Amino acid sequence: TQLLEQSPQFLSIQEGENLTVYCNSSSVFSSLQWYRQEPGEGPVLLVTVVTGGEVKKLKRLTFQFGDARKDSSLHITAAQPGDTGLYLCAGVSPKGKLIFGQGTELSVKP
Amino acid sequence: SAVISQKPSRDICQRGTSLTIQCQVDSQVTMMFWYRQQPGQSLTLIATANQGSEATYESGFVIDKFPISRPNLTFSTLTVSNMSPEDSSIYLCSVDRKYTQYFGPGTRLTVL
Numbered sequence: 001t002q003l004l005e006q007s008p009q010f011l012s013i014q015e016g017e018n019l020t021v022y023c024n025s026s027s028v029f030s031s032l033q034w035y036r037q038e039p040g041e042g043p044v045l046l047v048t049v050v051t052g053g054e055v056k057k058l059k060r061l062t063f064q065f066g067d068a069r070k071d072s073s074l075h076i077t078a079a080q081p082g083d084t085g086l087y088l089c090a091g092v093s094p095k096g097k098l099i100f101g102q103g104t105e106l107s108v109k110p
Numbered sequence: 111s112a113v114i115s116q117k118p119s120r121d122i123c124q125r126g127t128s129l130t131i132q133c134q135v136d137s138q139v140t141m142m143f144w145y146r147q148q149p150g151q152s153l154t155l156i157a158t159a160n161q162g163s164e165a166t167y168e169s170g171f172v173i174d175k176f177p178i179s180r181p182n183l184t185f186s187t188l189t190v191s192n193m194s195p196e197d198s199s200i201y202l203c204s205v206d207r208k209y210t211q212y213f214g215p216g217t218r219l220t221v222l
Binding site for chain 1: 112115119152153154155204209210212213215216
């Protein structure tokens with residue numbers, strides 16, 4: 001069974017701070033996706049990383065896929081209250097199924 | 111992109127009853143997916159619904175407990191049968207379009 005360990009589970013920081021969320025597995029994934037979910041809504045895709053070692057930037061968010069395609073990280077620079085939400089990583093298995101990590105609840109206080 | 115709506119958005123139900131959740135997509139899709147998101151936990155795939163055939167259930171989920179209908183290419187329903195408090199969760203439907211998964215807003219179910 002493929003599992004994704006996401007850490008930390010909860011993160012409460014002040015506006016302007018930097019943070020990193022990690023997503024680790026012992027399995028290889030075809031690709032890995034990061035989602036953001038706000039209360040009362042479904043997850044919304046932020047990015048898909050496909051190639052080992054790939055780095056993608058989305059404004060203040062930087063996503064990295066590990067060289068072995070088993071892990072990924074999300075780094076947010078100068079966090080803002082609008083970044084508050086649940087961040088989920090999801091690995092795409094060789095059969096095309098999405099396997100989600102446990103999620104990271106981020107709270108950014110003004 | 112895909113616009114997905116779900117009904118109801120939330121409900122509070124009594125133990126032993128059943129609830130049917132509807133999912134409507136703004137355009138035709140081959141596969142629709144149903145997920146469960148338990149409190150404080152991540153998303154778990156319940157089943158994949160294809161139009162014109164029986165749904166494919168993941169390990170730990172059975173058709174008697176979660177019957178699914180897929181009458182056409184834009185609509186699906188998930189029924190949570192004989193509910194218990196352990197079924198309290200957010201239920202989400204989703205579709206895959208061009209390698210991107212789009213999710214509905216979810217149905218928040220509380221079972222008393």
